[in-house]
Amino acid sequence: MDDNVAKRKRITDIVVDSPNNLDLESYISNYKGHTKVDRLLFIAKRCPTLQIDAYRLALQELRDNSLDTAKYLQSASKLNEVLTAQGYPSYSIDSGWVDSTQKRAKTLLERLDAELKNYKNNLIKESIRMGHNDLGDHYYNCGNLTNALKCYSRTRDYCTTAKHVIEMCLNVIKVSIELGNFSHVHSYVIKAESTPDIQPLVQAKLKVAAALAHLDNNKYKQAANLFLETSFEIAQPQSQYSEVISPNDIAIYGALCALASFDRKQLKKQVIDNAEFKQFLELEPNIRELIYGFYNSKYNSVLTGLESYKNDFLLDIHLHNHVETLYDNIRKKALVQYFSPFLTVDMNKMAESFGTNVLKLEKELAKLITENLIQARIDSHKKILCAKQQDHRSSIFQRSLKMGDEFELSTNAMLLRMNLFKANLIVQTAQKGEGGTTSSSNVNAVINAVWQSREKQP
Amino acid sequence: MPNQQTPGTVDELLQFISAHSDGIENISNHIFPMLKQLPQQFFLQGTADNQDPLDLLDQTFCSLAYTYFLSARCNAERPNAAHLLNYALNFLQVFDPQQVRIAPDKFLQVAQGLCRIAAQYGNSVIAIKPLVNALQRYAQSQNHLTNLHQYLIKECLLSKCYKQALPILLNDITEIETSGTGIGYIDHLLYHYYGAMVYIGLKNYERAFYFLKLVISAPANITSQIQIEAYKKFSLVSLLLHGKIAPLPKYTATAVFRSIKNQCQAYQDYSGAFESLNVKRLRNEFNKCADTFRKDKNLGLAKQTLDAIYRRNIQQLTQTYLTLSLADIAEAVGLEGPNAAKMAENYVLRMIESREIFATISHSHQNGMVSFHDNADMYNTSLTITHLEQQIAKATKVSERVIKTDRAIGCSKEYLAKSLATGGAIPGGLGPADDSEFLGAGGGFDNFIDDGKYFG
Numbered sequence: 046m047d048d049n050v051a052k053r054k055r056i057t058d059i060v061v062d063s064p065n066n067l068d069l070e071s072y073i074s075n076y077k078g079h080t081k082v083d084r085l086l087f088i089a090k091r092c093p094t095l096q097i098d099a100y101r102l103a104l105q106e107l108r109d110n111s112l113d114t115a116k117y118l119q120s121a122s123k124l125n126e127v128l129t130a131q132g133y134p135s136y137s138i139d140s141g142w143v144d145s146t147q148k149r150a151k152t153l154l155e156r157l158d159a160e161l162k163n164y165k166n167n168l169i170k171e172s173i174r175m176g177h178n179d180l181g182d183h184y185y186n187c188g189n190l191t192n193a194l195k196c197y198s199r200t201r202d203y204c205t206t207a208k209h210v211i212e213m214c215l216n217v218i219k220v221s222i223e224l225g226n227f228s229h230v231h232s233y234v235i236k237a238e239s240t241p242d243i244q245p246l247v248q249a250k251l252k253v254a255a256a257l258a259h260l261d262n263n264k265y266k267q268a269a270n271l272f273l274e275t276s277f278e279i280a281q282p283q284s285q286y287s288e289v290i291s292p293n294d295i296a297i298y299g300a301l302c303a304l305a306s307f308d309r310k311q312l313k314k315q316v317i318d319n320a321e322f323k324q325f326l327e328l329e330p331n332i333r334e335l336i337y338g339f340y341n342s343k344y345n346s347v348l349t350g351l352e353s354y355k356n357d358f359l360l361d362i363h364l365h366n367h368v369e370t371l372y373d374n375i376r377k378k379a380l381v382q383y384f385s386p387f388l389t390v391d392m393n394k395m396a397e398s399f400g401t402n403v404l405k406l407e408k409e410l411a412k413l414i415t416e417n418l419i420q421a422r423i424d425s426h427k428k429i430l431c432a433k434q435q436d437h438r439s440s441i442f443q444r445s446l447k448m449g450d451e452f453e454l455s456t457n458a459m460l461l462r463m464n465l466f467k468a469n470l471i472v473q474t475a476q477k478g479e480g481g482t483t484s485s486s487n488v489n490a491v492i493n494a495v496w497q498s499r500e501k502q503p
Numbered sequence: 504m505p506n507q508q509t510p511g512t513v514d515e516l517l518q519f520i521s522a523h524s525d526g527i528e529n530i531s532n533h534i535f536p537m538l539k540q541l542p543q544q545f546f547l548q549g550t551a552d553n554q555d556p557l558d559l560l561d562q563t564f565c566s567l568a569y570t571y572f573l574s575a576r577c578n579a580e581r582p583n584a585a586h587l588l589n590y591a592l593n594f595l596q597v598f599d600p601q602q603v604r605i606a607p608d609k610f611l612q613v614a615q616g617l618c619r620i621a622a623q624y625g626n627s628v629i630a631i632k633p634l635v636n637a638l639q640r641y642a643q644s645q646n647h648l649t650n651l652h653q654y655l656i657k658e659c660l661l662s663k664c665y666k667q668a669l670p671i672l673l674n675d676i677t678e679i680e681t682s683g684t685g686i687g688y689i690d691h692l693l694y695h696y697y698g699a700m701v702y703i704g705l706k707n708y709e710r711a712f713y714f715l716k717l718v719i720s721a722p723a724n725i726t727s728q729i730q731i732e733a734y735k736k737f738s739l740v741s742l743l744l745h746g747k748i749a750p751l752p753k754y755t756a757t758a759v760f761r762s763i764k765n766q767c768q769a770y771q772d773y774s775g776a777f778e779s780l781n782v783k784r785l786r787n788e789f790n791k792c793a794d795t796f797r798k799d800k801n802l803g804l805a806k807q808t809l810d811a812i813y814r815r816n817i818q819q820l821t822q823t824y825l826t827l828s829l830a831d832i833a834e835a836v837g838l839e840g841p842n843a844a845k846m847a848e849n850y851v852l853r854m855i856e857s858r859e860i861f862a863t864i865s866h867s868h869q870n871g872m873v874s875f876h877d878n879a880d881m882y883n884t885s886l887t888i889t890h891l892e893q894q895i896a897k898a899t900k901v902s903e904r905v906i907k908t909d910r911a912i913g914c915s916k917e918y919l920a921k922s923l924a925t926g927g928a929i930p931g932g933l934g935p936a937d938d939s940e941f942l943g944a945g946g947g948f949d950n951f952i953d954d955g956k957y958f959g
Contacts, residue, residue: 411823411824414822414823415819415822415823422822422823422824422825422875423823423824423825423827424824424825424826425824425825425826425827425828425831426826426827426828426872427826431825436877436881438881438882439877439878439880439881439882442882442887443878443882445891446890446891446894449894449895449897449898450894452898452901453897453898453901454675454713456901456902456904456905457675457676457677457901458713458716458717458720458752460677460678460904460905460908461675461676461677461679461717462720462721462722462754463908464677464678464679465679465688465691465721465722466722467679468679468680468681468686469681470679470681470686470687470688470691470722471688471722471723471724472688472692472721472722472723472724472725472726472727472730472756473688473723473724473725474724474725
């Protein structure tokens with residue numbers, strides 16, 4: 046967890062100048078609840094051009110739909126900082142709302158606490174569970190995530206049906222994702238999946254949560270698999286998962302992870318022929334074009350397309366610190382795939398298809414060869430990339446001769462070792478046995494003498 | 504011996520010796536105890552009629568007694584160098600190994616005395632060759648370790664007769680017999696440590712690597728300083744050979760692992776820099792560690808790694824490129840300065856000569872183009888067959904030794920007691936060879952090898 050926080054902190058320093066395709070209003074209307082606020086604040090922090098709008102939207106959302114006065118005040122003061130710096134009139138804080146909300150939250154908390162105590166005295170399991178749950182909801186509304194997590198976890202002991210377990214798990218997962226504690230997410234997904242009779246909608250939610258956990262952990266292939274298996278039911282309005290993720294996100298995350306980690310065959314089978322995922326892709330036609338472009342080997346257009354979306358992805362709360370790695374992997378994949386059907390390739394033409402020059406391409410290819418991703422060698426003189434001709438016969442001779450040598454040495458070493466044990470010649474403090482021509486104290490003297498003599502030699 | 508009178512004079516002793524010098528048992532049962540209880544001073548005396556016992560005793564038949572007289576005289580305050588030198592050199596040619604093995608410490612004293620006298624004589628090298636020959640007869644077999652081994656190799660090192668040590672070093676030590684050689688663990692550690700130094704001197708890093716590995720992985724409850732020093736050399740040799748510190752055998756003692764971690768940090772940092780194949784970083788690290796290297800007397804070896812990094816980089820290029828201009832090579836391997844291309848050419852040339860890489864340099868282009876090739880040896884000549892047959896013969900020999908050891912263990916009291924205690928079936932072993940693929944090794948064969956390493 047600490048690690049995650051550290052990683053995030055480091056990355057937030059990046060400033061995105063101008064998003065190319067992002068329309069803040071329509072983008073954020075896909076979300077509800079906390080994630081909406083979090084995403085807006087995230088964008089505000091990283092993108093100066095959208096800063097003011099983002100803060101305003103966040104404040105509106107906080108005031109209308111939550112009891113989180115702390116975050117409201119914090120965001121408002123940040124907004125005012127920005128406004129004064131740019132010479133605009135400052136934003137007036139709705140202190141009436143803050144006061145009344147704080148009071149309301151306090152009385153509500155007291156009431157819920159009292160109720161819970163009452164339930165506990167009466168020892169009615171279901172009521173205690175409800176009490177904890179309500180308290181958790183309240184904490185969640187107030188933005189106190191750690192306490193919310195505690196309350197939700199406490200309901201665990203009072204769950205009587207599979208439905209309760211799933212409710213508990215989904216709550217914990219939701220809070221954990223917000224907290225960025227993805228290992229927690231992972232274990233609760235597993236717990237939820239082990240309950241019987243899971244509805245398809247719940248299943249889909251769990252898949253997405255697990256996929257996010259994998260994405261956070263840089264396991265792109267697993268993440269891609271899970272995103273691709275997600276049922277489209279999650280996109281229905283009644284599914285209420287927009288407080289975590291939008292269907293558009295699923296399309297983007299899934300597509301990028303798939304591009305970065307799948308080979309061509311898998312891409313065809315699991316993405317292009319995937320009827321369920323196709324519905325997600327319909328929401329993001331540009332991303333769909335990228336996938337088709339990649340599959341049809343139009344690498345230049347894919348790469349420029351990706352580049353034009355880069356800034357948008359950098360503003361995504363889950364995707365931002367994976368963008369570079371994902372892009373890198375996609376580019377490598379493209380290079381490998383481009384070369385795969387050929388014996389020799391003219392590097393001038395290849396550079397053209399990848400929108401780069403020959404010198405840069407040569408460096409990139411050299412790196413791929415060192416990483417053993419391409420079996421080829423570069424003819425730097427004629428600027429040709431040639432596939433490596435493996436001579437299996439020679440390599441087998443080489444290997445077996447080497448193995449023979451190693452076998453002899455290691456067997457001898459073993460025999461020596463056994464005999465040393467048998468003779469009890471083990472390094473220890475007092476030397477045993479009748480031997481010992483050199484006592485340990487003067488060993489150093491002997492060694493030193495030898496070194497001195499060696500040092501003198503040319 | 505209580506039933507025998509201690510001889511009062513040398514004459515009496517000589518008489519006693521001649522009376523009992525028939526058969527090795529007589530010698531070890533009668534003469535050895537007698538010699539052992541006599542004081543050192545006694546052997547410095549002559550006979551009554553002032554004759555030297557060294558003239559009177561037969562060097563072969565009375566080797567044991569002769570060893571006592573010779574060692575006492577060699578270690579005396581003021582030996583008659585020229586005189587003794589002759590006796591000693593003669594003796595080393597004709598001694599009876601069985602007899603001298605009764606008193607290995609005395610025999611070592613003879614060798615030490617000989618070397619000292621030779622040094623006084625002003626020519627320490629003359630002792631080496633006879634001792635090498637003597638050692639070959641003195642050891643029970645060429646695979647046995649004796650107390651003379653480490654001393655002799657040290658002498659070779661000191662007098663820089665590296666090549667003279669080779670006949671000894673070529674045979675891997677596999678047998679340890681404490682009786683008749685009087686060895687301790689230090690003999691084993693020092694012999695292989697000195698041996699490694701000889702091989703380093705001869706630039707045979709493969710063998711040095713193997714020897715150092717033996718020292719480090721020797722069975723241990725605590726760590727010997729020799730093992731630490733061995734690890735320091737091991738890490739540098741390992742860089743020269745493999746470009747990184749090779750993993751130590753899994754059976755290396757935990758105490759050793761711990762000490763290495765604590766005491767060889769500089770070497771590990773340095774190897775990290777080498778692995779990055781970044782010349783600048785390596786040079787920085789080298790300057791940082793130079794004092795440690797100097798203190799450990801490893802500076803020369805460390806300097807070689809600075810050269811080796813270029814070679815390793817060039818080697819890497821052969822995997823990536825078919826042709827590359829000299830200027831590009833210089834840039835890629837980190838050579839700098841106005842002469843970079845020339846230096847690169849030099850490296851490439853030397854590597855082609857030593858068959859590290861296979862390449863041709865063409866100067867028909869403006870700035871020199873290098874084409875890398877694959878190994879030209881297609882393994883389709885009779886040489887390959889001969890080589891293979893030699894290897895197979897060696898492997899068979901090793902396997903036979905393993906089977907022998909396996910059988911010996913199978914017959915040992917401890918093993919049988921244990922297998923009876925655990926109830927019945929004897930795992931791995933006594934039966935006829937059932938694994939034909941492994942050259943007839945017994946079933947217990949796989950216990951001896953680290954199969955993860957060789958078959959993984």
